[in-house]
Amino acid sequence: MSAKRVHEHDEDPNIIFTKRLRGGKHPIDFNVSSDINRNLCRKETWECKMETSKKPSVQLLSANIDLVDTINIIDTFDRAKDTTKEGKYARRGKYKSGGKDEPGKRLPKSGVYAEAGVGRARAELSVLEAEAKGPNVTAGAEANATGVAAMARAEVASASAKAGPVGVKVGLGVDTGASVGLNGVEVKVLGTGISFGPKTSVSLLGSEVSCSVM
Known part of the structure; x- marks a missing residue:
């Protein structure tokens, strides 16, 4: 008044x-x-709000609450304490698990992976985990209870921490691959691609156009 x-x-x-x-x-x-x-x-109250960004699509800092990681708590709530440190490393392999009442083996999942890098430290306890990496490349494919994905990543360096579904990451990396699951659908090649879900976006050589329903 x-x-x-x-x-x-x-x-x-x-x-x-x-x-x-x-x-x-x-x-x-x-x-x-x-x-x-x-x-x-107002028009934007009822229609998609279009946003155009010229900033690089590679994020230096991100924080998120992930639906998939919320479900994964079933697999990690009783995980034992573990710490690892590595200098140079290179490995590849495949895995398949599910249906066992053991940490990391309750939810069905299978996949293949390959990774190589210089410098890595990791610590985990229950739903808590933290990791720091130097220059590295990874590639893998996985099918699990929440979806399927095939991704490759090249990183200069990164550091991340997670507490259940809440995660924070700082670093510089580029993803290439595709995923389909509870978080939506995403296809990306070296910073160029498209994603569908709560936020639909198109990325092209560092520029992004997104549409979010208001």
């Missing part, structure tokens, strides 16, 4: 009630206004 001095030609479509308190040469009106009508009439 507001009391203000207005001229007879002043108009405000958001005024839902008005009363003239004093007439004459300098009238005073008592007005009650609301932003509801203004918000309902």
